[in-house]
Amino acid sequence: MTPVQSDEPMNQPVDEKFLPPVSVIIPIYNGEADLPDLLNCLWAQTYPASQVEYLLVDNGSGDRTPDLLKTAVQTSSDRGITLRYLSETQIQSSYAARNTGVRAAKSKILAFTDADCRPQPDWLINLMQPFTDPAVGLVAGEVVALPGTTLLEEFADRQDTLSQKHTLAHPFLPYGQTANLAIRQQALEKAGLFRPYLTTGGDADMCWRIQQQGNWKLAFAESAVVQHRHRATLSELRRQWHRYGRSNRYLHELHGVSLMREPTSRDYFYRWSRWFLKEMPIAAVKIANRKANFVDLINTPVGLMCWQARSQGQREAKLSDAARQIEWLHQNQFEPPIEAPD
Structure with a gap:
């Protein structure tokens, strides 16, 4: 709908x-x-x-x-x-x-x-x-x-x-x-x-x-x-995404909503490697030339933290x-x- x-x-x-x-x-x-x-x-x-x-x-x-x-x-x-x-x-x-x-x-x-x-x-x-x-x-x-x-x-x-x-x-x-x-x-x-x-x-x-x-x-x-x-701190941001994961689990139990795909070791290895070898150097050059800021540098690491927190929340949640x-x-x-x- x-x-x-x-x-x-x-x-x-x-x-x-x-x-x-x-x-x-x-x-x-x-x-x-x-x-x-x-x-x-x-x-x-x-x-x-x-x-x-x-x-x-x-x-x-x-x-x-x-x-x-x-x-x-x-x-x-x-x-x-x-x-x-x-x-x-x-x-x-x-x-x-x-x-x-x-x-x-x-x-x-x-x-x-x-x-x-x-x-x-x-x-x-x-x-x-x-x-x-x-x-x-x-x-x-x-x-x-x-x-x-x-x-x-x-x-x-x-x-x-x-x-x-x-x-x-x-x-x-x-x-x-x-x-x-x-x-x-x-x-x-x-x-x-x-x-x-x-x-x-x-x-x-x-x-x-x-x-x-x-x-x-x-x-x-x-x-x-x-x-x-x-959220202004890493702990607050992590709690927010952990709550999103718990919500997804509860809604799965109540309505049959599909669960989020759990990230694998291969997912983490690929994303960290891509960030370290490609994204970080490019962002660093752009920052030096004032064509980007530090958010471009941390985008992937913070995104991976949110993904991991959401996955953990979904995995650990139990609907009473x-x-x-x-x-x-x-x-x-x-x-x-x-x-x-x-």
């Missing part, structure tokens, strides 16, 4: 655009450092304040996140903006926190982003436009990199690591990352909510269940942009029985969302 590219005109005046009520759900865990910039991005949204509520779900943070959220709720009322502070402490999982937000939401369209993302001012307006088509159940916006300063951030930027274009081209079915995704509440009625104990891959799992079980279309709103920072569970929008055994104390 190919995602629909939204052709809604993005240069219309705001009052001529599609502006349905929308609930924005953001899970937060130890988000003290990110909250000030995130909140500034929410205050700067051009979406009519009367049509949107922001649900910030604390997932058992151990830093000053709860205090900052309480202050933000008070500030938002002064600004005429609806911000609700929710709490999910039973399950340590961003997917469980998102489910808490979904159950508390008052709107029929739900938008998702993350605490370390920076939604651009027209993000929400542009993300809503494809929903003018009643067959569209999911809309993915674009994720671009925040300006970086390290070689590894530039490496990831060249790879477009964060872009939704990779996930939208998935050979099984397209999907959007929850860093920038909107879903009709109606689409969740049959497919269910996120798997609360899944630690990675929940966005793909959700999008695939919705498309398979409800025959909903997924649209891509490229002009609905959030920014996200790349609990991670297979799906929560449902209307089910008596689940308690209502807990409003955080004032």
